[in-house]
Amino acid sequence: MGYPPETLARLERDAKEIIARYPKPRSALLPLLHLVQSEDGYISQDGIEFCAEQLGITPAQVTGVATFYTMYKRRPAGEYHVGVCINTLCAVMGGDQIWEELSEHLGVGHDEATEDGKISLERLECNAACDFAPVVMVNWEFFDNMTPEKAKQLVDDLRAGKEVAPTRGPNRLCTWKEASRVLAGFPDGRAGEGPQAGPQTLAGLELAKRNGWTAPPADADRPEPDDPAAGSETQGDIHR
């Protein structure tokens, strides 16, 4: 089939930009596959052929790579792809119950999407947010400290078209395709939104501040000349 000419021209422009980032073109394959998902919502046959064409490799070679990585989907993901962490720590803290209730609530299982195409579900492995367990990810944004009730409310809101904000993420959730475009290396300008850290992230720092605990003072070889770009705001040295 192939992409319509305008789509193809746009994707080719993006592909060129991606390939230019790397010393060797083949390194662009992973971001190109994210780009394909930003167009089709999954790794389509058109997308595989597109990547092969851009890199001068065979569709079989592209398929071999695409099937290795779990983030590349072989059928369309929902507009909101919901992952429930079921690795040991999250599972024990309640992730198993969240998974069971959510799956029953939506009537879909692992790697399946609702009929309206709004929500797909995945049993996720550890997503590096264990101090916020149990964790749910939607389109790879963090929803920390979840409960079965909160998770069901979350998917109901998403299906109803309500705006939803991740716990540690931008002000509103973007779609699966929009997320895939950021993963392909095209920023969406929303890095500045949302908190810098969650409460757990700061647990140690806040305790240290309350107790006046710091790293030892630095060696005597200071000070360094001020960075003129920092202006008069310079208060101290982060590295001490």
Add this chain to the structure above:
Amino acid sequence: MSTTLTPVLSRNWDQPDSFTITAYRRNGGYRALRKALRMQPDEIVQAVKDSGLRGRGGAGFPTGMKWGFLPPKSDKPRYLVVNADESEPGTCKDIPLMMANPHVLVEGIIISAYAIRSHHAFIYVRGEVLHVIRRLQQAVAEAYEAGYLGKNILGSGYDLDLVVHTGAGAYICGEETALLDSLEGYRGQPRLKPPFPAVAGLYGGPTVINNVESISSVPSIVANGPDWFASMGTEKSKGFGIFSLSGHVTRPGQYEAPLGITLRELLEMAGGIRKGHRLKFWTPGGSSTPLFTEEHLDVPLDFESVGAAGSMLGTRALQIFDETTCVVRAVLRWSEFYAHESCGKCTPCREGTYWYKQMLKRLEAGQGTEEDLETLLDLSDNILGRSFCALGDGATSPVTSSIKLFRDEYIEHFKQGGCPFDPAKSTVWAGEQ
């Protein structure tokens, strides 16, 4: 309590704009870079060697020594690759670090790349952390704009390009040579070593691969001197590290402390085990490190002491489980993880983790026999040390350590014909209903 926390990397995390270049510079950021660019590259390598910094990604290999393995001269370009593929179960330090303070990593990369005379660096970040990726992309763009990246950095004549490369969901890509294959656009499968990446790494060129926290520690070493860094920690495990407490603990989170702190000290800081419960088992450094129990509360969390006590410091991912947790269930889940993430390249790991999964499912359901435990241990003998990479070795840790420490609990499953634990009691909301 003798040991106290030493926030260095986490020092500015409580500032709402901590991830911006403005905030980073306000706190003195990028001053170490100016100092570094006035030093000879080899002086920086020496400083990192002298500091005693050891890899913070789990293996604990001395960072400066790793840099020193690069051949002094070679025809091919040299690369610095940052391993930001944080995926080891329980490990959750690099992700919050990059979300709150991506610039300390960027500054560390520039200094480290300058030290090893590389002009092209990559951050290989796992794909499942969208907002962290946004923050990295922005930090790199800001650094280019400020003249810290690109051509002739701060007028020094030194050039460096830095690319944020997003992975696509594969634990194995945290293994450094699998990461390189993935970064080259292939399935992420480990390579035979030698040659080590220092000799033939990315595109066959000399390559250094370091963990996020290791590289992020470099600016402070350059700014404050190796002796300052080495004044923290223990004799052979110097400096500070982020300890991540998760699970059945009152205040889970990130605690930056000198290496050698104990879990007893950390638990006291974190408000102890959740109210009304007691510690049952814990991992010192992620699921690939053999389990510890109450007996190990006073083991100094440094590379040597944890090793001597029969486990590994790993990534300082302290997953804490209380007495409501079924160890068989915990180990089954980890085994399912390893089976899912095994890349399939070598037989011991691919087949071994598959059989772990089958057997542990049966054991958890109370349908096993005591003989199964011997079979599991025999299977473990055929994985450990016979796998192509450390993934297979790691998979054996929870299985063998749990049988050693909790054999009776496995047997109780057969006796009862099922799991004696109620999973509802382990949840965060247990006792709230």
